[in-house]
Amino acid sequence: MNNYLTEQNNVSKLSLQVESLEEGFLKLSGSTSLKDMAARFSKILKNNFVSDEIYMLQKSSVSGIWEPMNGESIDEASVIAYLDQSDYANISSFPDLGIVAAVALPLSDSSSLGIIIKQKPGEIDFSEIDRVVLKILLQVFDSAYKSFMNQKKEKKLVFDLNEKVFQLNNLVDAAIELSRFEKRNVLYKLALERLSTVTNAASSLLKISSFRGEQDVYYTFPENIEPESIISNKFCIQSTFTYKGRDYTFILSEKEKRGGATAFTELDQVLLDAIKRQVSASIENDDLHKQSIEKELIEKELGVASSIQKQIIPETLPKLEGYEIAGTNIPSKEVGGDYFDCIHLNDGRYALIIADVAGKGISAALLVNTLNAALYSYLEFNLPLTELSFKLNKLIYRASPPDKFITFFIAVLDPATGKLDIVNAGHNPILLLKKDGSVRKIQAGGIGLGMLDFDLEYTGENLEMDRGDMLFLYTDGIPEAMNISDEEYSEERMEAFLSEHSSKPSQQFVSELVEDIKSYAGGAPQSDDITTLVIKRI
Amino acid sequence: MSVEFDITSEIRGNNLLLKTFGYINNAGGERIISEFYKYPIGGLDKIVIDLENSKVINSIGISYLIEMIETITSNNCKLFFTNIDPTIEKTFKIMGIFQFAGKAESAEAVLANS
Structure with missing residues (x-):
């Protein structure tokens, strides 16, 4: 009779928990970041088990180090060693340390999730049912994590596609804008601005080489950066054209990625060369336009001179x-x-x-x-x-x-x-x-x-x-x-x-x-x- | 690499007003997001980013804005941009920013409706 009542209790407890699993999955899937997901999972665990001490750890690779995900770290060596050697969702306990459950869960991206649940003396024991529930919750987390990572991949894919459209649009706009400039310094600044945004360069520079004893001329983006800091940077790409005895050298420095720098790609070099060619063509066209205006003025002048001569x-x-x-x-x-x-x-x-x-x-x-x-x-x-x-x-x-x-x-x-x-x-x-x-x-x-x-x-x-x-x-x-x-x-x-x-x-x-x-x-x-x-x- | 970027922030009621100055790249994006995280998101209704003094943005800078939008949206808060340079506006359209954020003539116009 006693056993029957206990089983009934367990069944109703389990069914209640199963109902909350779907809700839990939805909550976890809606996470905006891994940190957010850890916080949400921690809350779910706390709701399911009588414990205020739940530690969540993550290891980015098999050989990595366990890092706390919810801000609380644990340094018991034996537990950490156990997590390192643990097979898939094999729950163990460390009664001497007050740990009722320690488990490592390998995730879909080669990282691992570590969960440690502590209970204070006198609290309700971590039962077999609790172990089952924990295993199920770990599976829910695993599924939600896969879903989160897929969403992340989709978002990245959309972002990358949008970025390509952004680059293409920038290139087209640059070609139009660079052909319409009124002053050369405006042309140079615009080209550097476009180059930096289209390649994610942290900074860029145009060096116009000296001619007949004049000094080299520099333009930079952003404007207040020292040219030397760009020229001396190891992570650069450059492209040069020569016009009327002067070398025009564009240098892009430090391709940005979130939180740091990365190497410029072949596409970046293609984009740099394309905008360089546009600047070269714009300068040449500007000269031809000026010559054409000058020629028109001379022809007008000659017309006046000719009419004067004819009168005399x-x-x-x-x-x-x-x-x-x-x-x-x-x-x-x-x-x-x-x-x-x-x-x-x-x-x-x-x-x-x-x-x-x-x-x-x-x-x-x-x-x-x-x-x-x-x-x-x-x-x-x-x-x-x-x-x-x-x-x-x-x-x-x-x-x-x-x-x-x-x-x-x-x-x-x-x-x-x-x-x-x-x-x-x-x-x-x-x-x-x-x-x-x-x-x-x-x-x-x-x-x-x-x-x-x-x-x-x-x-x-x-x-x-x-x-x-x-x-x-x-x-x-x-x-x-x-x-x-x-x-x-x-x-x-x-x-x-x-x-x-x-x-x-x-x-x-x-x-x-x-x-x-x-x-x-x-x-x-x-x-x-x-x-x-x-x-x-x- | 030291590139001048600056940001100011101001709480107006339940709203946060951020004003940026300079190139919104990785460094600029990091500054925006860290300024944003200084405030408890739970208590905010609207966040306004005034871009009057930022004329250039790259895709890394945009990725920080997207992170911000995701956090804001999941907390029933709304993000608005004001004084957007036409080049940045076009970029935002391409990158899908306006699907999740609004634009307005001025911060006052957004905050007046609070």
Whole structure:
């Protein structure tokens, strides 16, 4: 009867405990960490057994050391030795130490759980039923632990997948952002920031190597870190590109993992190389963009210069009785400062002018404009050409930058007599081709206009054109015209052409001269203006 | 490696307000979680992390935030982020943070509804 009652008692006790097992499993499965799981299991054990002293230990591997899981350690050597040798869930007791149950449970990840239950003297004995319940609870813990570890693996898998998406997204965003930067330092900082986040580098650095004696330049992420601490770190990867003589070296330092550092992977190197290439391309594109803007500005400037030049150079030349006059100006791609004119003076004479401004572009065109205005003004007063040149020199000197000056030739022709007053201010020799075929080079005069302001006098010359004579004014764009082998047309070839074709009408002579130059150049780009003014007495 | 990161914390009623300063990486994440564990989670309703002064986060930093979210969620508490940089916001979306945490314009907006 007594035995029957005891068995009934045990059965009802067991059934109550079994009901709580499912609840226990759910509680354990909902743990957020192993520590949390240990705390929950400790509570379950305390609810099932009359004991306030429950020790939970964990060993990470077979050869590891037992560590307390719920903050309470136990150092009895015999018990620890027992846990080390214990087979699967074999419960033992150590009455001398007040330990009613000591058991080690191998877990699914090669770690082990150790449980030690102490009871104070006088408390209810740890019965056989309690041992069975403990075994069942250990199995519940084992299942819950497996479930917890699976959840952990799933979470890690999801996290790893998300991290890959994060890396890919970062890489795409980096490519877009790096191609839109406004300032280079912003580009560098952004690249380092992206590199650090995409590879989990604790810090990163860009070193731009010195060039022509300058100092190396460093950028770091985070900004306040010392470059040396990154460069000297053993756990680094790096990637370099060279652009315009400078080495751009990216260094990533210390790949982070939770609680420490780990080695960079091949993927990290791939990501580093990819962002490095993007930075390289962005810098190159930026340079090309700047060059393109600069080119556009130059083209606009040349357009303005060209329109100025067109306004100054006469479209038609005056008709002089007894003379044939013809001229041309073929501007090169870069607008030059060539100028020619034939001005009818108030005393019936004609001024024949040719000039060439050193340099090209809008500044040269503006200087020609200044010369043109001053000439018209001074010629009104019928000044001697030497005085006119003297005044022009002073004016151009003041009006031009130090590197600009004008080579200038002027001849004033009395059409009735054929007499010429001439000054050559630094221009290449003007040729007077006599009817008999002889050539006279006219170079007497003085320095180019605007070269110096030393009150240097100009020397004039008087000549006479007879019937059949031809005065050939030209700029250096004719003898210096290049062919595709970079060989000049030359003064010799020009003079030979003159001798051969001087009998032709002026307009035809000019046209054929231009054709001869073009034919010689053979498609080579025209490097300078081609300008000539020809007057022939008939 | 010494990288400047800082964090401040303040209890407002049953809520905890954390403000971060700097790169949220391993070091930054560790600082956040250790600051968070200073307070007994059982007594908190909401936790607000103000990210106004943090513009960069890596996945290690995010793993600490996820740990925090798991602890908070199992204790019937709710986490909010405020002043999130657009880059970080995109990162949080990708990493699934907003499935378990809210975002708000300001800490005051979150705490006003307490």
